[in-house]
Amino acid sequence: MKELPNTSIDYYILPNRIFCSMVGMWPIEEKSSTCSKIFAYIRLILALTAINSVFVPEIMMIVSSWGDITILAGVGCVLTTVGQLLFKMIYLIVRRERSYRLYYEIRSLWNTANDSKEMQSYVELVYWARICTIVFYSSCMCNVITFSIAGVVDYFRFEYNASSADNNRHLPFVVWYGTDISASPKFEIAFICQILSSMVCATTISGLDASFMTTILHVSAQFRLINTWISNMGIEINCNPNYTRKIKIELMRCIRHHQRMIHVVKEVNNLLTPIIFMQILTSGIEICLSGYAMLDSGTAKADLVKFISYFISMGIQLLLWCWPGEILVRESQDIGQVVYLNVPWYDLPPIYQQHLCLMIVRAQQYCSISTLTFQTLSIHTLTAVSNLIEILNCVEFKE
Secondary structure, three states, rough: OOOOOOOOOOHHHHHHHHHHHHHOOOOOOOOOHHHHHHHHHHHHHHHHHHHHHHHHHHHHHHHHHHOOOOHHHHHHHHHHHHHHHHHHHHHHHHHHHHHHHHHHHHHHHOOOOOOOHHHHHHHHHHHHHHHHHHHHHHHHHHHHHHHHHHHHHHHHHOOOOOOOOOOOOOOOOOOOOOOOOOOOOOHHHHHHHHHHHHHHHHHHHHHHHHHHHHHHHHHHHHHHHHHHHHHHHHHHHHHHHHHHHHHHHHHHHHHHHHHHHHHHHHHHHHHHHHHHHHHHHHHHHHHHHHHHHHOOOOHHHHHHHHHHHHHHHHHHHHHHHHHHHHHHHHHHHHHHHHHHHHHOHHHHHHHHHHHHHHHHHHOOOOOEEOOOOOOOOOHHHHHHHHHHHHHHHHOOOOO
């Protein structure tokens, strides 16, 4: 693969592209060949099949073991995550045209900066998007490893313990296929299939969620670029009195790009609001269920490790949504402060003062990502989910 320069947007979205392309969820380029498009659709169908091979048997397990709270907690947390994933995939497939349009809009915004110095003002944000994508993928794959190791430990413990009369070996994920698969080679086949399916699930979750996070951070980076333009404009006005002749061009560029970004945020909200609502609504439930499974006195050491890993990953996933939303709010709010503090507006003609005043007023109505218009996605959302977890923890589970 040709090495990409760090001034290209493809360098920063490369991890997202790899993970989403593996499951056929990356936007297909118009210039792609017919074979490439067919291959992408095949990968998508295989990914949906693999995910449903975990989702459906876990529902059957919930139905067959409704009275066992230990099984319900262990299976329910994974089932909630897989259900979230299926919802996101189906939703994006249905709204494919809008998601493609937003993808190409983000790509076009990358070339807004005139030179490398301006680009450096926001490269930090998109670089962190790349790093967080890799970290979240590693976290998801860690869950696959811990769940698999827990099953392998019990498998070999049974195989090499001749005095054991009970078959205590189990699959990485507790499911029910409607028939007994405890005998070999059915058990080994189901074990391998679950590992492969869980790897597909982990790749899809990390690819989609990290791509949403990357989108929000790229939008936030454009607000930071506007702040850089305004600061540079203020410096030029202070250093060069004749610069006021060119201020109209620079000011119009800032205003038009600000208006464009407001429109882009509306597009992001239109696409992601249902996904974010479902994510926030169910995150507290899956964290509570995994926490209960982790603290259950009957949990074995191997199972304890895998549920601790799962609990941490769910926390990382929730932070992956809330953190970029907080940055977007902050960067869009900073525009008003930068205009007021960095530009000598009092020395400018009245017409320019009016334009700057309108920018300050508009910046006070900050841009944000919301969950069905009533909850702004930010770090404060973590507090709301924590409150939900406390409420759910107060519920008394009875056998």
